[in-house]
Ligand SMILES: O=C(O)CCC(=O)C(=O)O
């Protein structure tokens with residue numbers, strides 16, 4: 001038996017390898033008893049549907065009102081007329097599918113674990129296993145920095161399929177435009193200067209693309225594809241596999257399915273945005289359930305501010321009646337806490353609440 005020190009640094013097999021090798025998921029993947037007991041399924045009825053927002057009409061009052069309601073109730077919405085052609089969405093999904101279909105040795109060329117070096121945030125693989133009781137997710141991923149552009153680490157970018165780099169570059173140049181559009185709309189809803197959030201973005205502001213791959217799982221009743229969490233940044237723009245659901249969002253303690261609509265993006269707020277708007281619009285807790293028959297892919301693009309930015313509520317949203325609700329800290333310190341908490345299935349933002 002391995003000494004416990006060894007166990008902690010052990011590299012788990014990719015889930016893709018596991019999925020073909022085991023009939024039952026290993027114990028590290030099993031959700032805690034009370035969570036399984038509640039069932040990993042969503043509630044049958046929704047209090048109101050998750051709004052579908054037309055991004056080409058956000059300057060119209062009725063569409064802006066819909067956005068406000070979406071952010072108040074869900075922290076998340078579906079977006080249509082976002083300006084990304086169907087063909088580009090297809091191309092980025094199919095480049096991703098091709099990457100994950102390659103033999104493991106090929107994918108390892110982009111690994112987030114290079115022998116003798118500490119675990120890296122970028123690359124192909126799984127989460128760092130920090131403690132023995134950490135519950136693992138039924139997914140593998142490829143995590144790449146896309147912003148700032150001059151800090152892209154192409155050593156971690158797949159060279160196969162050949163189109164991968166160009167397609168990801170093109171796709172993320174579009175999602176960046178969507179980021180700015182939504183940030184302006186949120187500032188308007190909060191009656192801040194329209195450029196307030198965009199102005200928080202220095203030329204070192206970060207963007208990451210996370211390609212998630214969820215193989216079929218023999219026990220969707222016991223295992224999650226991605227544990228409950230909220231995203232850390234300002235905004236996440238998510239592209240999901242066409243007709244395979246799986247994403248769920250929590251509202252008032254209950255889980256609801258987020259519908260998967262072809263060529264529609266899912267956009268959600270992150271913790272940094274919750275802090276900057278002083279808790280008026282929350283960052284939603286979400287999770288992904290597994291599917292016994294089908295594999296599933298998604299591409300999340302996370303946008304945030306740079307590490308040196310001090311995270312604090314916009315001064316225009318703080319007054320005597322609504323004092324600051326969060327302890328202030330630098331974004332780079334927030335990210336350290338966020339990762340530590342994520343691995344343990346908790347939320348760092350909760351510890352910052354005053
Ligand atoms: O796969 C999904 O639908 C959600 C992915 C997600 O929540 C994430 O990558 O943070």
Ligand SMILES: [Fe+2]
Nearest residue numbers: 229230231286
């Ligand atoms: Fe997420």
